[in-house]
Amino acid sequence: xxxxxxxxxxxxxxxxxxxxxxxxxxxxxxxxxxxxxxxxxxxxxxxxxxxxxxxxxxxxxxxxxxxxxxxxxxxxxxxxxxxxxxxxxxxxxxxxxxxxxxxxxxxxxxxxxxxxxxxxxxxxxxxxxxxxxxxxxxxxxxxxxxxxxxxxxxxxxxxxxxxxxxxxxxxxxxxxxxxxxxxxxxxxxxxxxxxxxxxxxxxxxxxxxxxxxxxxxxxxxxxxxxxxxxxxxxxxxxxxxxxxxx
Numbered sequence: 001x002x003x004x005x006x007x008x009x010x011x012x013x014x015x016x017x018x019x020x021x022x023x024x025x026x027x028x029x030x031x032x033x034x035x036x037x038x039x040x041x042x043x044x045x046x047x048x049x050x051x052x053x054x055x056x057x058x059x060x061x062x063x064x065x066x067x068x069x070x071x072x073x074x075x076x077x078x079x080x081x082x083x084x085x086x087x088x089x090x091x092x093x094x095x096x097x098x099x100x101x102x103x104x105x106x107x108x109x110x111x112x113x114x115x116x117x118x119x120x121x122x123x124x125x126x127x128x129x130x131x132x133x134x135x136x137x138x139x140x141x142x143x144x145x146x147x148x149x150x151x152x153x154x155x156x157x158x159x160x161x162x163x164x165x166x167x168x169x170x171x172x173x174x175x176x177x178x179x180x181x182x183x184x185x186x187x188x189x190x191x192x193x194x195x196x197x198x199x200x201x202x203x204x205x206x207x208x209x210x211x212x213x214x215x216x217x218x219x220x221x222x223x224x225x226x227x228x229x230x231x232x233x234x235x236x237x238x239x240x241x242x243x244x245x246x
Contacts, residue, residue, distance in 0.1 A: 049105030077178030092233025134239030
């Protein structure tokens with residue numbers, strides 16, 4: 001029950017922030033790519049990628065989310081935003097991509113292209129080639145949030161999951177120890193939790209979730225990803241949408 005309450009509360013946070021952008025809803029740019037940054041507060045080489053990611057998070061043609069891993073915690077600083085589930089997602093990507101190697105900073109574009117997160121040229125090239133063919137919308141009103149995934153022939157006829165990521169749009173973290181000791185760093189669109197909320201089969205899917213009066217601490221944005229499931233882990237992201245303060 002606590003999970004359900006937190007989910008509903010987070011959706012309220014998303015919908016309330018979205019209401020301030022309602023006038024722009026009809027002209028909002030449909031995203032062409034989902035950017036996932038795998039980063040760590042204990043990684044000195046991540047600082048440049050974190051700064052670049054802040055620029056990507058401002059773009060209206062992208063859904064940009066950051067996932068803090070925990071495997072550098074032994075260096076002397078435990079990432080305050082880290083989570084083992086983020087590490088596991090990155091490991092699954094490595095398995096799917098045939099590398100079996102994880103590192104930070106890494107950016108994964110649309111679930112299929114992994115590059116060094118601070119390499120602007122390669123990231124921009126991956127974005128230029130990217131597209132999200134499946135339309136996804138998120139709307140709110142009358143005490144509910146409605147997520148709609150449009151109809152499209154199902155690529156490869158693979159199982160495809162609809163996932164909801166709950167986000168903190170900005171976190172300023174003072175780091176006292178480790179490689180980045182003494183450096184307060186701003187992080188953006190930080191994933192707290194990501195969970196499946198449904199499946200997509202190529203036909204129109206609508207998911208209705210309730211708004212609640214309570215808001216989950218630290219959550220002020222959310223994103224929906226429609227992503228293929230492969231035996232080894234997450235596959236291509238086919239569609240995405242977001243609500244928040246971006």
